[in-house]
Structure formats: structure tokens, C-alpha cells
Amino acid sequence: MEKTISTAVIKRLPRYYRHIQDLEKAGVFRISSKDLANKLGLTASQIRQDLNCFGGFGQQGYGYNVTNLKEQLAEILGIDKSKTAVLIGVGNIGKALMKNFDFEGSGFKLLAGFDTNPDVIGREFEGVRVLDGHEMKAFMQKNKPDIAILTIPRHIAAVVAKDVVDSGVRGIWNFTNVDLHIENVPIEHVHLSDSLMTLCYNVE
């Protein structure tokens, strides 16, 4: 029986992965929990506890092998086997993501964008085509993307979220400023305004 891992732990994993990736690029072969903790501003204890939720990746007296740990983290996060995504709403944010964001690096392949605006339909960004929103349902049935990225206006967020889940999507990356909640469907919220308000509080 799998024990469930707390979200606190899971939220730290991508950060571990990112730093370990940097270390590997910098040509570092091994790192101790102590040194990694220093780098990240955490305790060595916490890092060891976190990693040991998934297995003993280290070696007494030595520490962790950087490349091995990177691969283990990639596997835990599931970014080793590429998943698929569609992006819904090719406005400014949607466009910025299509042009800029390294989907591969986070374990995803972007299959298509969707919009209803004729100005963007048919255009291509980084090799990904923007299709007519009306074709979406058919596309989803055929291609079965794992997740949908919602970069649409907030007033249609709930409806579109329901639609994509009905079409079989298993997760949502939500850029609309609405707290979506759908039973059994993981949703990651990117609430930029919440983030900025938090900064506002801290700046006082």
C-alpha cells in the first residue's frame, strides 16, 4: 500500500530537481544533504526526510550522486515520460507561454492551442498550431491530451474546465483568476494577483 505524500513535500520536489539539474550542468558529481540544504536554505534533515519518502537514494559516508538523484526526481515527478497538453485561450498570456515556456523541460509536449479569434487561428508558435475552438472537442477525442492549460477570461473558466474534464483531461493548469474545483481532477493554480498581493503585504 502506497503511503500518501504530503503536499508540502511534493511542492519542494521541483525545486530540488531544478537545483540538482544546475549542479549537474556545473559538473558536480556528488552532493551531501548538508551542502544541498545550504544551497537551498533548508535543513539537511528535511531534505533527507523528503527524499526518503520515495527511497534511499544516497549512500552513507558519500552523499548523493547528482546524476542519479536527478533521474530519480524526474521519475518521481513523472517528467521522464512525456505527457501531452493543449492550451486553451491564445491571448497574451497564452501566446507568451506558447512562445517561451519550456514544456519539454517540465515533462510535457504541447499538441495545440485553441482560440475563437480569427486573428490567431491558423498561426503557429514554436511549431505548435492554433486551432479553431470549435474543433476542440473532436481534437480532444482523437488526441486525448493529459492536461489542459486554461488561459481564458475568468467568466468562462468554470464552463471550459468542465468541458475539458468531460473530454477526458486528467489535470488542469489554471491561469484564470478563479478557484476551480473539480472532484478527482488535480488543478494547479497560477494566481498572479495573489502572488503580487503577498508581495504587497511583505513590502510594507
Added chain:
Amino acid sequence: MEKTISTAVIKRLPRYYRHIQDLEKAGVFRISSKDLANKLGLTASQIRQDLNCFGGFGQQGYGYNVTNLKEQLAEILGIDKSKTAVLIGVGNIGKALMKNFDFEGSGFKLLAGFDTNPDVIGREFEGVRVLDGHEMKAFMQKNKPDIAILTIPRHIAAVVAKDVVDSGVRGIWNFTNVDLHIENVPIEHVHLSDSLMTLCYNVE
């Protein structure tokens, strides 16, 4: 003596604010911690505890006055008195923010964008001008913005962050995929790839 508030509490405040704002727009005058908790998927106890870090805004037997609570939250977060911001790096994400993001709604006034690319220098988005990066230092000394928004490539993130802090900026909204850390300067990270990796994990 001010007691410090835990970041867990602070992170929830913008969400409270957002929902209370919605309630006000929907014409709701009062709400109990119980009803608000239901709406947010939290416990009534937690909401009362959180709000009572800042004061007793409710009334026994009645609940909370929506408009009053909204104003109290705005004051706590500091979004009632407008702060100022500059945006550094007018690439795709920077542009998307300038065009789309409701800075006023989060308590900020965007003063200017900066870039070194001649294609964007001189352009205006939503009434905000993009200036030459070389003018930045002079601009900062004159206008003293409260925060800087970093939408620049990751390899220059640390240097630019140091520069703006030296120029007197009191907070950073960091969109670069780097964990910046500067003594005594609050930094809010928007790590999109971390967010997507977390979703990747949860989708499995």
C-alpha cells in the same frame, strides 16, 4: 510589539480578499465564517483564527459585514494605498503582463517597462511606456519605485536583482526561473515550471 504573522496565514489573505470581493459584487452584505469556509473549502475555525490575527472584524450572532471585511483585508494587504512598480524585460511574458495584468487591482501602479531591444523601446502598452534599459538607473533614482518585476532571461537575473535593490527597490516579483535571495528584501517567485511539474506529479 507586533507579533509576526505566519506565512501560511498571509498566503491565504489574497484568496479571502478575492472571494469577499466576488461576494460584494454579487450584492451579498454579510457572511459567516461557516459559509465562507464552505465556499473556500476551509474550516470556519481557520478563517476566524486567520482574521483574528489582525483584529476582530466580525460580530457575534451576525458574522462579517462583506464591505467592511473587504476594506479591512485591502488595508492589511496594503493594496489600499497604491505602490509603484517597474517591469524589467519586455519579452513575451513582460508584454503579456503589461497588456493584461490588472496592476491597480493588486495595489500597484506600473510606471514603466525597460528593455534593451530597439523593437520595443518607445512602445506603449496600456499607457505605459517602454524605456531604454540604459535609462533605468536614472529613472529609479528619480521615481523610486517600490518594487521591480523581473521578466528577464535567467542568466542575468541575479545581477539585475542586485542592481534594482541597490537602486532602492523594496521588493521583487520574480518571473525568472532562479531562486533569488537578497537579505531583507521580500521576493515573490512565480516559478511556472515548478507549478507544472507539481501538476505532472499529481496527474500520474
Added chain:
DNA sequence: TAGATTGTTAATCGATTAACAATC
């Protein structure tokens, strides 16, 4: 081998939830 560092158990700390007297 001796030194280093892990994996893991135990102790501590902090955050959430429950309970209830105060009071509108």
C-alpha cells in the same frame, strides 16, 4: 580502519481544528 554521511526514530515545534464562554 576512521571519517563522513546516510536512513530513520524520537523530540520539538507550529499550524489546524475543536470547543465554548462571551455577546450581538
Added chain:
DNA sequence: TAGATTGTTAATCGATTAACAATC
């Protein structure tokens, strides 16, 4: 007044840190 709901204290729960035996 009686009912509702707060503010706040106490109890619980979970997450972080400390400690140390195991072992490379």
C-alpha cells in the same frame, strides 16, 4: 429573550528538526 456566531483558549494533528545507530 433565544438563537446565532464570534473571539479565543485548549486539544490535536502534522510537519520540521534533532539525534544517532547503521554503514559506506
